[in-house]
Amino acid sequence: MRTERTLLVGGMCLYLAACVGFGHSEPRTLGRVSDAAIPGNRNVLLAATPTLLRYAESPRIEADTEIAIANYDAIAGTATDHASQSEALRRAAYLRIRKAEETADIQSLPDAIASYSRLLRDMPDDPNNDLALYQLARAYQVMGDAEQAESALRTLQQRYPTSALVDDAVFRLAELEFLRGEYAQAATDYRNVLSRGPQGRFHEMARYKLGWAEYRQNHYREAIRLFGEILEQDLGADVPHRTAQLEQVVEPGRLPWVRDALKVTSLSLAALGGGSALASVYGPPEQEPRYAPLLYTALAEQLLEQERYSDAAEAYAHFAQRHPRHPLAPEYHSHQIAVNQNAGFVQATAEAMMGFVERYAPGAPYWSDREPTSQSQTELREYLSTLGRHFHGTAQQLAATDGSPAAIRSNYLAAARWYQRFLDIFPQDTVAAETEYLLAESYAAAERNDQAARHFLRAAYEYPGFDKAAVSAYSAIVLLQKLVQDETQPALQQALRRQTIQASLQLADQFPTHAQWNPVMLRTAEELAQLGNWEQVVIVARRILDRSGNDADIMAKSRILLADALFANGDFAAAEDAYAQLLGTGDAQQNAETLERVAVSIYRQGEAAVKARQPRAAASHFLRIAKRTPQSRWRTDAEFNAAAALLSLDDYAAAEPVLESVVWRDPENPLVSEARRRLAIVYEQQNKLGPAASAYSGVASDPRFDATMRREAAWKSARLFDQAGQPEAATSAYASYVRVYPVPLDNALAARGRLAELSRDALGNMQAYSRWLEEIISTEQRAGGLRDDSSRERAAQAALELGRLEAARASSLKIRPPIERSIISRKQQTERALAWLQKAADARIVGISPAATYALGVAYADLAKALINAQLPAGLPPLEAEAFAVLLEEQAYPLEERAIALYESNLQQLRANIWGPWIHRSAQALAEIVPAKYAKREQLAEYYDGAS
Numbered sequence: 001m002r003t004e005r006t007l008l009v010g011g012m013c014l015y016l017a018a019c020v021g022f023g024h025s026e027p028r029t030l031g032r033v034s035d036a037a038i039p040g041n042r043n044v045l046l047a048a049t050p051t052l053l054r055y056a057e058s059p060r061i062e063a064d065t066e067i068a069i070a071n072y073d074a075i076a077g078t079a080t081d082h083a084s085q086s087e088a089l090r091r092a093a094y095l096r097i098r099k100a101e102e103t104a105d106i107q108s109l110p111d112a113i114a115s116y117s118r119l120l121r122d123m124p125d126d127p128n129n130d131l132a133l134y135q136l137a138r139a140y141q142v143m144g145d146a147e148q149a150e151s152a153l154r155t156l157q158q159r160y161p162t163s164a165l166v167d168d169a170v171f172r173l174a175e176l177e178f179l180r181g182e183y184a185q186a187a188t189d190y191r192n193v194l195s196r197g198p199q200g201r202f203h204e205m206a207r208y209k210l211g212w213a214e215y216r217q218n219h220y221r222e223a224i225r226l227f228g229e230i231l232e233q234d235l236g237a238d239v240p241h242r243t244a245q246l247e248q249v250v251e252p253g254r255l256p257w258v259r260d261a262l263k264v265t266s267l268s269l270a271a272l273g274g275g276s277a278l279a280s281v282y283g284p285p286e287q288e289p290r291y292a293p294l295l296y297t298a299l300a301e302q303l304l305e306q307e308r309y310s311d312a313a314e315a316y317a318h319f320a321q322r323h324p325r326h327p328l329a330p331e332y333h334s335h336q337i338a339v340n341q342n343a344g345f346v347q348a349t350a351e352a353m354m355g356f357v358e359r360y361a362p363g364a365p366y367w368s369d370r371e372p373t374s375q376s377q378t379e380l381r382e383y384l385s386t387l388g389r390h391f392h393g394t395a396q397q398l399a400a401t402d403g404s405p406a407a408i409r410s411n412y413l414a415a416a417r418w419y420q421r422f423l424d425i426f427p428q429d430t431v432a433a434e435t436e437y438l439l440a441e442s443y444a445a446a447e448r449n450d451q452a453a454r455h456f457l458r459a460a461y462e463y464p465g466f467d468k469a470a471v472s473a474y475s476a477i478v479l480l481q482k483l484v485q486d487e488t489q490p491a492l493q494q495a496l497r498r499q500t501i502q503a504s505l506q507l508a509d510q511f512p513t514h515a516q517w518n519p520v521m522l523r524t525a526e527e528l529a530q531l532g533n534w535e536q537v538v539i540v541a542r543r544i545l546d547r548s549g550n551d552a553d554i555m556a557k558s559r560i561l562l563a564d565a566l567f568a569n570g571d572f573a574a575a576e577d578a579y580a581q582l583l584g585t586g587d588a589q590q591n592a593e594t595l596e597r598v599a600v601s602i603y604r605q606g607e608a609a610v611k612a613r614q615p616r617a618a619a620s621h622f623l624r625i626a627k628r629t630p631q632s633r634w635r636t637d638a639e640f641n642a643a644a645a646l647l648s649l650d651d652y653a654a655a656e657p658v659l660e661s662v663v664w665r666d667p668e669n670p671l672v673s674e675a676r677r678r679l680a681i682v683y684e685q686q687n688k689l690g691p692a693a694s695a696y697s698g699v700a701s702d703p704r705f706d707a708t709m710r711r712e713a714a715w716k717s718a719r720l721f722d723q724a725g726q727p728e729a730a731t732s733a734y735a736s737y738v739r740v741y742p743v744p745l746d747n748a749l750a751a752r753g754r755l756a757e758l759s760r761d762a763l764g765n766m767q768a769y770s771r772w773l774e775e776i777i778s779t780e781q782r783a784g785g786l787r788d789d790s791s792r793e794r795a796a797q798a799a800l801e802l803g804r805l806e807a808a809r810a811s812s813l814k815i816r817p818p819i820e821r822s823i824i825s826r827k828q829q830t831e832r833a834l835a836w837l838q839k840a841a842d843a844r845i846v847g848i849s850p851a852a853t854y855a856l857g858v859a860y861a862d863l864a865k866a867l868i869n870a871q872l873p874a875g876l877p878p879l880e881a882e883a884f885a886v887l888l889e890e891q892a893y894p895l896e897e898r899a900i901a902l903y904e905s906n907l908q909q910l911r912a913n914i915w916g917p918w919i920h921r922s923a924q925a926l927a928e929i930v931p932a933k934y935a936k937r938e939q940l941a942e943y944y945d946g947a948s
Helices: 001-016 065-078 082-103 108-123 128-142 146-159 166-180 183-195 205-217 220-234 244-248 252-272 273-284 292-305 310-324 330-342 346-359 376-401 405-425 434-445 449-461 469-487 488-511 517-531 533-546 554-566 572-582 587-611 617-629 635-648 653-666 671-685 689-701 705-724 727-740 744-762 768-781 788-809 819-842 849-868 878-913 916-930 937-947
Strands: none
Touching: 001 330, 065 346, 082 108, 082 128, 108 128, 128 330, 128 587, 146 166, 146 635, 166 205, 166 376, 205 220, 220 788, 244 252, 244 292, 244 572, 244 653, 244 727, 252 273, 252 292, 252 488, 273 292, 273 310, 292 346, 292 705, 310 330, 330 346, 330 587, 346 376, 376 434, 405 434, 405 937, 434 449, 434 469, 449 469, 449 488, 469 488, 469 517, 469 705, 488 533, 517 533, 517 617, 533 554, 533 788, 554 587, 572 587, 572 689, 572 788, 587 617, 617 653, 635 671, 653 671, 671 689, 671 705, 689 705, 689 727, 705 744, 727 744, 744 788, 744 849, 788 819, 788 849, 819 849, 849 878, 849 916, 878 916
């Protein structure tokens, strides 16, 4: 403030110095405001120094002020008339004031003040007192006594309201108040000046300073209005939008006024909030002043000067937002971006750039009625490139600092979006290839492998001369291979595999010196194999093998693929040779695998021969496996098929050792079961009954066959052992059969019958013989609905055999003392025989019932005969012996009668025209027992005739 005060005093002195007047010949003003007295940075005080006036120097006349003052003092002291004295005082005072202003020596100012005070006191009605008050104020101001100066000016204003000096006085009062910071009072006085009309010399300056006074009171809207009047006045029709262009369109004398008006308006808008304040100050965009673009620019520049960078950027942004169709909208949007960028506001810069792209890219609504400008397209290109790299770099930085995976992925995808936008708009740009590559990298880092692969392929093949083409081509292949591995849908996986193959072959053709050429081609051959495109596998594998410099592993794998492809193409002989060439080139495991491939190649040749209906050739191929690759897992299958081929030729002798090899060399192989069955047939066909029986026994115990086949094999095994004359084996086989297979009933009974026979005839085991006969009967009785005439006949025959066996045992028991016990034993045994025989007789089966009936008669007759011929106890008296014999005869007689009845029942069969050996024997028995009745042949014939 002290500086302001000093400058003001100096300025006032300089200004008043211009008012050297003697009488009324001098202008009655404080000074002349030169036409060049304008706001500026040299002699004029601006915002902090309220006076805006400067003196205009006039040509100086060389004079001696001290002499002039002395002369005027002398006149004032000697003059006798009042007018001369007052004028001398006035002139001397004026010169003292001017001297003080010129020399800064204020020692004479008290005399000047005293002179003007004396004049005002002694001549209160002097018409020149308005000038005296004005000069007095001038002296006080030079002295630095602002209060006295203001008092003098107030007195002038009040006493001489019509004086020509009032405008100057009021303006000076306002300036003094402004200097003291009494802005409200200063504003009132500035308005007083303005109220006198625009014709006043201080009207424009008062308006200017009133604007400052309102600004200092924070009356920003009023300040904006006042300075707006200056701008409207001094800005012509062609208003620039840049402050630097003002010199080209504003008159030089008015340029400082315009700059200051813009400055205070900008400061006011900044104080009101910046760019958003224009809406509240002016209302809708269409109500903004015609110089609005310039105002937005000035505001932004002012905010930048205040280092309010974000507000400056917002000022530019508000113009573009409030005037979205304005031709300058893209430029102001770019200014917003530049401010943010220069200030280091990364996020704000990116957001502004994104907004620019959305608003001003080709095809945006902004360009609906105009063509995009080259400047906007240049900026658009720069922003798109910057956005892509910004998000790309952010993602990489996050990845390097263990940032959130979601954030990393999001930034990579954002980078990809802007790279893609760049390519959509500038597809032929000089950096399009590099952008395509960065786009692919971004997608790859975001794990969008399908999109990454597609753009790597574009970078590799659609931009001739691109220095990263080879790298891009390989990157695409790596990603496609990963997609193949990750895909779970078979159809999609196959499609991806084909795409990978195409990309790999393209790399092989376009970049033959690529460091990964060999691995890529090997993988391609493998992928082709996965697709079953074996013809292509052959081509690719041979390309690899024809290339020098491949390492041993790649060569070996390529040979394997070639052999596999030849194999898959059906060229098995060539495949066999190809595999054979690999033998000995690897370790033990690899050689073993190669041997297996040799074996399978031979095997397929055998299959081809089978298909061609060349069984002998097929067998030869199959048998070569055992000779060339004896340890191969294919050997068993091959020998089995060789045997099948030989059997189709009925060459049992040749098939026998092959099947034996299958059965005995590899017992756990699933083919062994069928091989054993076929071997059984081979043995049987060659009448090797024992081996055949053993083979069938193995089939019977093999769970791989169904129950029917196992049962038939068990039966055949028993029969063949039987036929081979191996009773023990046959007995074991039959016994095993009847334990497992209760049906069919016929076989079950036949097996038991044969077991009975073998036990009796071959083994001499009569106990077992009886047991098996009993099993025939019990088995048949339990068979329920399965029983038939055949089964009943078997059971009846068994009962007959059991009865005869028991009868023979009874016949061997003689009746001898102790007679009672002997008779009991004989009767019990006979009863057992009778029971079985009766069972057989009751079956009523021709050929069995007569035999059983006859056997019953024989059993009764034999018991009767045994009683009659019983050995009597020794020492019996004759009479007792006779009585005892009579008693035995009496017991024998009913038995004999029973025998006769049984024999006669057999003869009754004659009535049914049934005749047989047992009926004949019954007749013979009757002839012996009852000769009187049956001994004569005529009577038997007669009886037979009667029966008929």
